[in-house]
Amino acid sequence: MGALGDDRGPTVAGEGIGRPGAGLPGAVHIREVGPRDGFQNEPETIPTELKIELINALARTGLRRLEVTSFVRAEVIPQLADAGAVLAGIDVPAEVSVSVLIPNERGLEHALALREKAARPPAGAARTEAGGTAHADRPAFDEINVFLSASETHNRKNVNRTITESLDGVTAVLGRARAAGLRCEGVIATSFGCPYEGHVPPQRVLEIAARLRDAGAQEVGFGDTTGMANPRQVREFFAAARSSLGPEVELTAHFHNTRGQGLANVLAALEAGVDSFESSFGELGGCPVPAGATGNIATEDLVSMLHEMGVHTGIDLRSLLACARRVQEILGRPLHSHTLLAGPIDWR
Numbered sequence: 001m002g003a004l005g006d007d008r009g010p011t012v013a014g015e016g017i018g019r020p021g022a023g024l025p026g027a028v029h030i031r032e033v034g035p036r037d038g039f040q041n042e043p044e045t046i047p048t049e050l051k052i053e054l055i056n057a058l059a060r061t062g063l064r065r066l067e068v069t070s071f072v073r074a075e076v077i078p079q080l081a082d083a084g085a086v087l088a089g090i091d092v093p094a095e096v097s098v099s100v101l102i103p104n105e106r107g108l109e110h111a112l113a114l115r116e117k118a119a120r121p122p123a124g125a126a127r128t129e130a131g132g133t134a135h136a137d138r139p140a141f142d143e144i145n146v147f148l149s150a151s152e153t154h155n156r157k158n159v160n161r162t163i164t165e166s167l168d169g170v171t172a173v174l175g176r177a178r179a180a181g182l183r184c185e186g187v188i189a190t191s192f193g194c195p196y197e198g199h200v201p202p203q204r205v206l207e208i209a210a211r212l213r214d215a216g217a218q219e220v221g222f223g224d225t226t227g228m229a230n231p232r233q234v235r236e237f238f239a240a241a242r243s244s245l246g247p248e249v250e251l252t253a254h255f256h257n258t259r260g261q262g263l264a265n266v267l268a269a270l271e272a273g274v275d276s277f278e279s280s281f282g283e284l285g286g287c288p289v290p291a292g293a294t295g296n297i298a299t300e301d302l303v304s305m306l307h308e309m310g311v312h313t314g315i316d317l318r319s320l321l322a323c324a325r326r327v328q329e330i331l332g333r334p335l336h337s338h339t340l341l342a343g344p345i346d347w348r
Helices: 034-040 048-058 083-089 105-118 152-159 163-179 202-215 231-245 262-271 299-308 317-331 338-342
Strands: 029-032 065-070 097-101 143-149 183-189 219-224 250-255 276-279
Touching: 029 299, 034 048, 034 065, 048 065, 048 083, 048 317, 065 083, 083 097, 083 105, 097 183, 105 163, 143 152, 143 163, 152 163, 152 183, 163 183, 163 202, 183 202, 202 219, 202 231, 219 231, 231 250, 231 262, 250 262, 262 299, 276 299, 299 317, 299 338, 317 338
Parallel strands: 029 065, 029 276, 065 097, 097 143, 143 183, 183 219, 219 250, 250 276
Antiparallel strands: none
């Protein structure tokens, strides 16, 4: 296939034939997390120039939110050791919001220094046709994401901290990030269950979410980190979350397809009024526990289902599938996305 753009897949008219059912959102926001959550959990390390190619292509599919990298230490996640080079090399339209994952205050300092440097192009930088420098119309990134687990055991295994210690750390990061003018999301892993502890009390999750909101998070993401959620649980949880956290906080659902229930959980979240989701093209990434688990729900599967239901995403499915084909070619192995395998529905 070669570089992106050589194969855009079959023509798909419109966004499906359905109309959203009563009580469902008419439109949703999707954050593509493959370049961060996907790449960091794949065994291969994708070369920087190919990451840049893929991110640039994803930014032109109609996606409006892209998580592109992380400022975790290189020895911890070597797959993302090129965060600075990726941010310096991508060419993302101004209307697409770029986010990065921040593990702690040191990571934030590194990210802010890079953002400040990018805002001051060196003398002799390439000029655009409009007369400005490349990227002069946008910062290196617009949002930051912080994270912790709702399970003490998972949090210790993941970041070697207690939940209380993590909350203290992310509170400091959120305060500094908001002061720097950045939009902030707080992500809570194991929101629906933990592979080590089993049941995670919803009230504990909501208490953590309230702490994140009060610290400055405008958006709270709830992660089904190892695919333990079920639709009934999801529907009840998000109804409680909206009641508990109030209308000013954006609630985001992040599902994994570990046990094949990812899209069923999306539908349950939609029925509870959720209109913000995170997913990964090609079904990349996911948590390495349990062994052999599949990854995040595939963005193309999510978009295909939403379009068939008449829920607007603004995303061109053909272009998105071209990105999934390209990353499959780069990795040199089949990916698990159903729409990538079967193709989109053609109603002719």
